[in-house]
Amino acid sequence: MKKAYLGIDIGSISTKGVIIDEEHNILASVYLWTEGNPLGASKKVIQELASQIDLDEWTVVAAGTTGSARKLVGAMCNASIVKNEITAHAVGTTTLHPDVRTILEIGGQDSKIICVEDGVAVDYAMNTLCAAGTGSFLTSQARRLGVDVEEFGKIALGSKNPTPIAARCTVFAESDLVHKIQMGHKKEDIIAGLCNAVANNYLNNIGKGKKILPPIVFQGGVSKNEGVVRAFADSLGEEIIVDENGHLMGCYGAAILAHGSGIEKPFSFDVADMEFVTREVICENCPNHCEIICVYRDGELIDSWGNRCERGVIRS
Amino acid sequence: MSAKPYNLTYPQLGNYDIPIGFLVRKGLGLAYTSPPPMTKQTIELGAKHSPDYVCAPFKCMMGCYIEAMEKGANVIIQTGGTCRLGYYGELHEQILKDLGYDFKIMNLTLAQYGGIMGILGGIKKYAPKRKWSQIAKVIPTVAKMIKSIDKVEDYMRKNMGFEDIPGSFEKIYKHFLSKLRQAETTKDVEELYHLTMRSFSRLPVHKPDDPVRVGIIGEYFTIMDPFSNHEIEKKIAMMGAEVHRWMDLSHSVLSCPDDNALDMLRSYAKYDLKRFPSSIWVDSQRKKIKKYVSEDMGASSVATIAMADHYAASGFDGLVHVKSFGCTPEMDAIPVLHNISADYKIPILYLSYDTQSSDTGIETRAEAFYDMISMRKEARQS
Known part of the structure; x- marks a missing residue:
């Protein structure tokens, strides 16, 4: 039997899981919605992960959890390590991109920046007291405009003349947006303006006082939005790297940390059938x-x- | 005001209700009611009766006043300061009067009394039969109490994160506080202090030669009150760090940080209530940070910058800046902290506190910060 490590990242919006080997290669991965039920979502993740690997070949010797429900799910899977999402993301991303200097991350409710030097995080910032410019803001504005948020990026890229929208505060941005809609601005221009607002808000708040050096990796749910990616590239004048596994960085980092902790605790896929x-x-x-x-x-x-x-x- | 005997109270700030209560009881010969230890209820009560955009310390004080008056206090003490705090006394008084409380306020600001003699006279008004000599006699004990609390807590912050027996420091510390409440004389305080430090030094610890060192800087009230800052010092210390904090009552109102006796004398001679609580340290500290600032931005901003510079130059691994949400002097200090952070390549964690009651956000940030600076240290050492 070969040793494997499990990592789960339970966020407010989505739950992610991976199983890795001792060389940190990804053997299995799952991504699904939390839907307000972190225990249920984690059980589903564990079930699906089990179905992706050969249980006669691999045995999970340590589990790690991260994300806002890390403690709860950590208790459920007898985790070796329960880590905050900032450390987990830094560890995950620097493993896959050893030369990265700046990690930009915008999730459903939070946003953060991590500065890296020689593969080690040296500075970070995270939003406090305010969720302006995060994924949930884009989702609510998409609903107002009658567009799927998944379509946002593509529509934004079609705009030649993005509408300027106040970026400082979500409440101001929203009233500015309503005003611009009623004035008759085109939908794609407004959507492109929103994407710019998210990027500028991020750079003016979280990014304030930080040196943003390339290579820059952008991750979190909002990184799937090409409009915001382009806005960052334009503002910073640098190439923005979006990893196709970007959404897995938290759970990947948690699995690596579980391996690195040296603590091996029995993990059983049966937890998916137990009642918590x-x-x-x-x-x-x-x-x-x-x-x-x-x-x-x-x-x-x-x-x-x-x-x-x-x-x-x-x-x- | 009814004819009831005076019963004074001062808002909770760390454990300083012990020396302040002592001063009132033994010095003025009046009754003193400590507000109950702050809880979620204190903050809720304070926030309910405060303007929304006022800083968290105002709301904490408001809650403390109300809870203390419910316990029988009828004279509230307010000390003022060099920021918005300078007007807080009047605002507290007006709101509490509107709520129907029957009380007097000892508002120790210059606007009320005009000068140091006026303030002393204002205090004396509450204890007219008390002799000045009786009041002066307790001052050394009060000062000793403050210094003992500060030194004991300083030792804790630097060592508790490396204890072998979980909770061993906390146990001795709690004993120290409860005994300090019973102390009667300077000698009692001295003996208790030495006993406590001896007990501390006997505790088994495993401290590395080069531990992770973190400096705490920031706004006057939030930095000194563990309830308000969600015990940030203890949280970081217990992860395995030596935590340093210069700001306390000893350093801010009792001792001058000047290096030589002459400068010290000069600072004491200039003890300026208009600039309370910064008058004895602000000039010497400002000299040291000339390359960053030319003006005093009020309240504790000069100390924040001077200590950030000092810790960074001493090779600390990280700094934590704490302030109440909306604190203007500390917000003004942040761009300077950005420069210090860039010049010395030292990460700074910025924490802004309002009346939120959840610990989770602060825990997440503190843990990530500790992970980062300890991993960075490890990478450098190898």
């Missing part, structure tokens, strides 16, 4: 009212978190 239930307990010991999450596997408490102090500890 979460229960929220409000701690009444002080007015903080910590929300404690308890995770049960087939009725047995396996983990809990969310308490700020020891008075809220819940043990099995």
Whole structure:
């Protein structure tokens, strides 16, 4: 039996999974929607991953989780490592693109920039308190314009005269957009303007004060939008690399980190058939009212978190 | 105001309610009510009765005042400062009066009292029968308390991340705080301090020769209050880092950072309430950062830049800048921090706090920051 490593990235919008070998080659990969059910989506990912590899040949010796539901799914799959998505993305991307200097990333709810030197992240920034210019903004504007967000990029590329749209803030951008629509601007120009607004908003906020050096890799859901890719290329005057596996970088990084942790914990594909239930307990010991999450596997408490102090500890 | 005896209160800020309470009780001979430790409820209460765009410290203070008055306080203390904080006393007073609270405010700003003698007179008004000598007598104990808290916490930040027994530092620290509340004299405080430091030094730790070092810089209130900054120092320390923070009451209101005695004397002589809390350190620090700034941008901005420069020049691995959302002096400092970051090639994590209660976002960013600077250090060492 050869050793393999599993990585899962559970985001707010999509859940991604890979299995890699010891040389970090991808053996299996899955991408599907989270649909508000991180445990269910992860089970589906695990099932599909199992169907893509020969279980008599490979045995998963360590699992890693990342993304906003990393803790929950980490408890479910007995993960060796539970890592934040910034580290996981940096590790994943620098493994596939060892010479990368700048990683731009725009996801469903967040955006970040990672600066790399000699294959090691040396600086990063992530949006705080505001989700302006992320994927969910583009999705809601697509709905307003009656266009599928997947079509956005292609339509934007058809524009010769992008409409200028205020980029500072989503709320301002939206009222500016409505105004421009009513004025009679063409749809493709407005869509191209929106793509430019997303890129400019990113560069003016997350990218502020950062040296954006080539090679530049752009990833996250929004990197699938050719309009935004072109806007970045125009603004920065550099080639923008979009990897076809760009959406897998988080889970790929998590799998590499699980390998690197040196901690081997038994992982069983059977977790996909087990019942996992979460229960929220409000701690009444002080007015903080910590929300404690308890995770049960087939009725047995396996983990809990969310308490700020020891008075809220819940043990099995 | 009813004829009830005075019962003073000051908002929570780290653990400084201990020396402030001591000053009021033993020095002024008045009752003191500590606001309950801040919780989500404090912030919610404060935010509900505050203007939306005001900074988080205003909302925290508001919540503390309300909770303390519910516990029986009837005189609230406000100290002012060199940013918007300078007007907070008046605004707190107006809002709380509108809410129907019956209280007096000891608003220690120049606008109210005109000068240092006016302020002292203003304080004395609440304890008319108290002799000046009785008040002055407790000052050394209060100063000792502040210095002890700051030194104990400084030692914790630098070492707790390397403890062999989980929670060993925290246990001694909690004991220190509870005993400090019972201290009566300078000698009590001194003995407790030495006992605590001895206990700390006996704890088993495994600290590498060249540990990851992180400097914390930023806005006066948020940096000193662990509840407001979601215990950012402890979070980063416990990942395995030596955490440094210069800003505390010892450094900002008690001791001058000047190198020689003459400059120190000069700074003390110039102790300027108009520039509280920055008057004793702002000039000497500004001299050191001439290449970055020519003017003081108010509040703690000079200290933020001076300490960022100092930590960067000392080869620290990273800096964490904390501020309340919308804090103007600290926002002005950010472009300068960008320059320091580029000049010394030191990453800086910028955290902006409002009244959000979730820890997750801060944890994610802090963990990613620690991963980055520790991996970078490893790559450099190999």
